Amino acid sequence: MKKFLLLMLATIAASLSATMLAGTPISQSELPKAAQTFITKYFSKDGVRKVEKDNGRRGMEYEVDFMSGAEVEFTSEGDWKEVKASRGTSVPSAIVPTAIAKYVDTNFKGQTIVEISRKRGGYEVELSNGTELKLTEDAKPMQPHKGGHGRRR
Numbered sequence: 001m002k003k004f005l006l007l008m009l010a011t012i013a014a015s016l017s018a019t020m021l022a023g024t025p026i027s028q029s030e031l032p033k034a035a036q037t038f039i040t041k042y043f044s045k046d047g048v049r050k051v052e053k054d055n056g057r058r059g060m061e062y063e064v065d066f067m068s069g070a071e072v073e074f075t076s077e078g079d080w081k082e083v084k085a086s087r088g089t090s091v092p093s094a095i096v097p098t099a100i101a102k103y104v105d106t107n108f109k110g111q112t113i114v115e116i117s118r119k120r121g122g123y124e125v126e127l128s129n130g131t132e133l134k135l136t137e138d139a140k141p142m143q144p145h146k147g148g149h150g151r152r153r
Helices: 002-021 033-042 098-107
Strands: 048-056 059-066 071-074 080-084 113-119 122-127 132-135
Touching (some): 033 059, 098 113, 098 122
Antiparallel strands (some): 048 059, 059 071, 071 080, 080 113, 113 122, 122 132
16 A cells, blocks of 8 residues: 555656646747747748747747647747757758758768757757767867866865
């Protein structure tokens, strides 16, 4: 009986934490103007399935899921933070820095960019074959950040 009660409590706790971590549903019109413009420009033919806002590490963040399966995350200002293409497609080429697009075309013939994220110091891209690259805007490999997290003894 005790095991059953513990299992039930654990299940309830997991459900509550998942609910609390989930974003708050909002309407597309509540997105920052820049995000609305981005959607109109690059995803106008794709229906919006859900829009959520969430309090992230750097303020409010927004996530938009499309009917096709594509997803876009935006910053509080409405700038794209991460773009995932729907299955079998690639991210809009106009959002990929030119040097990165050329690098991928030259070094990974036939591959397309299916996911791109803005990171401190550059971009993280995933190619259609699963390869992940971390590149600066001018397509140089990103250097690992030297964080002051923890000390060795």
